[in-house]
Structure formats: structure tokens, C-alpha cells
Amino acid sequence: MEAATEREGWVVDGNYSVVRDTVWGKADTVVWCDLPYVTVMARTIGRTLRRTMTQEELWNGNREPWSNLWSFKPEKSIIAWTATHHGRYRRRYSEAEMSPRWADLNFVRLRTRADAEQFVADSESAAAKEK
Numbered sequence: 001m002e003a004a005t006e007r008e009g010w011v012v013d014g015n016y017s018v019v020r021d022t023v024w025g026k027a028d029t030v031v032w033c034d035l036p037y038v039t040v041m042a043r044t045i046g047r048t049l050r051r052t053m054t055q056e057e058l059w060n061g062n063r064e065p066w067s068n069l070w071s072f073k074p075e076k077s078i079i080a081w082t083a084t085h086h087g088r089y090r091r092r093y094s095e096a097e098m099s100p101r102w103a104d105l106n107f108v109r110l111r112t113r114a115d116a117e118q119f120v121a122d123s124e125s126a127a128a129k130e131k
Helices: 017-026 037-054 078-098 113-130
Strands: 029-033 106-110
């Protein structure tokens, strides 16, 4: 992560608080996908159900366990984790956006699929103009 963020024009994906200070300290923009709870839950449940039934490999041989479909423990189920963490991340990013500590960062909050599509289109247009 350190080496990757030394170059120009890098992108880091994730919510890992352990590296947030380092990454955000080098960043100029934070893109926050803040979709509604219902949307996030519907997508998480649908994706988990599909992956469980097909036994699709996720990474390093990992597969969705059947327990993801019925466990209420966030440490055992991505569905439960998503249900219990959505609000936590929303608060964390809202607070960071208002914090003087991160005043130099541009926060881009994408609340809908249309917002995300427009952001990508605008980014592609800006990149084409730079060439």
C-alpha cells in the first residue's frame, strides 16, 4: 500500500481503518458509495444466495458457506455483517467529511447508481481532456 500510493494517479479501494490515515493523508479525493440500506441489503443477500448455491470461488479457494444465509452473527455471515455495519460506515464517513482533519480532501458521495454512472462518465471525460 505504501509503494502503491507513492506514484501519481493511484486508486485504493476499501474501508480498512487500519490504513485509512496513511491513504487519506496522501489522497486528494475520497469517493464514498453511500447507497441506501435497502439497496445494499438486497444486493448482499442476492449475491450471497447466488454464490452459496453455485459454490462460486471467491478468492484463494474460498466459497460462501451456507451459514451466511441463516447466521445472525456478523463474524459468521456477510449478510449479518452488512446489516450491522451499514449505519456505522455512514456515520464514519459523514463525520470524516465534516472533520477539520480531512478538510483538504474532496469527498464525493454517490447515493445512487445514476450518481455512480455520472461520476464515471465525468472522470472518463476529464481523463480524455488531459490526453
